[in-house]
Structures are given as structure tokens and as C-alpha cells.
Amino acid sequence: MKNNLKQFRNDLNLSQEELASKTGVTRQTINSIEKGKFDPSLSLVFKLLKVLECSLNELFVYEHH
């Protein structure tokens, strides 16, 4: 799934490592989500939204195939 995670993370001047630490996952997980390779669980999505202070529609882009 496409997302704007990297953009929101950069806006807050957070490194992948820092965002990972704030959301309780590894840097590999954040990197994989940013590249659109790994779809996070709902609970992780809510943690990301809280840290990045944005809405679901801003962070994730749903593409209907």
C-alpha cells in the first residue's frame, strides 16, 4: 500500500530509528512500510498516526486494483 510515511517523518525531523523507537517496532519495519512492502497492523497504524500527528487518509493511499 502506498503511503506518505517518509514525508511525515521528515516533516517532524525524525529518523527511522527514532520513529521505530516511538512506535515500539524495529527500524527494518519502518523502512519496509515506507517502501510500501509491508502493510502494518491496525494497532501499529494508530501508533504511527499518533506520533506523526496526521490522519489515516493523509498517511495511507488506498489503491483499488
Place this chain on the structure above:
Amino acid sequence: MAKITHYGQWLDISSLNPVDKKNYLTSVTLFLFGAVAWGIHLSSVGIFYDTPDIENAKSSFYTVVRVVVIISWIVSSLYYMKFLKTQDELIIRWNEFIGSWGAIGFLSFGMLMSLLSPYLEFKPGFYELFLAFAIGCSIGGLRFHNKYLAE
């Protein structure tokens, strides 16, 4: 939390915090300890199609060895579950991926060996099927790396 390395084949032990490291290493150590005991048990029931030690198969020594296998693997599993509980969802996915591919390897390579066995005059046993499982796990790790981690 654990970092997956070596093309999905390994966990970087140094990336673990002290508690996770203790749980993981305890689990692996107990598993290996149980595996050695399992090897001793197999010598009483047949290993590599050699003549098993049937005369002593019911001796108290082998009974103790079998109890050791069961206890060490149960405790190993408990520690591994304890370790997994503190890991993130990518590691959990990796764990499931490897387990699933191990089963695929067991079925596909194991069945292939069995199908070819009459022509090759070779009868696959426990170790060959375990090797098939390990090959499947390894393929699973590589596929996980390519799907989720590769740059």
C-alpha cells in the same frame, strides 16, 4: 527488538536487549540440548537405517534420555514464545513465513525424494525429511528478505 540479517536467514543477536537475548539464547541452547538427547534416543530405535540398540531400548537410561528430550523442548518452546511476545510484527511475520516454507519444503522436497527413491535406490528417512524442512525454511527466509527487506 531483533534485526533480521543474512538474507532472512538469521537474527542479529547483538540487536536484542538483555532480556530478549536471555530468552532467545536459553531457547536455542535447550533446543540443541534436546536435539543431542534426541540423537541418543534415535540410536535405540534406528538411525541412518543401522541396526538399532533394541536390547536396551527400554532401559532406564534411554527412558531418562526421552524425558530429557520432551522437557528440554517444551521449556525451549516456552522461552521462544516468551521471546516472540516482545518482538514486533515484522519479526512475527518472518517467523510465520519460515515455518510455512519449512512445511512446503517438507512436503515438496520430501515427496520428490520419495517419488524418486525407487529409481535411485535410496529410501528417504527422518534426516532427509528434516533436511527438506530446513531447505524450505531457508527458501522462506530468502523470499521474506526479497519481499519485505530488500532495498
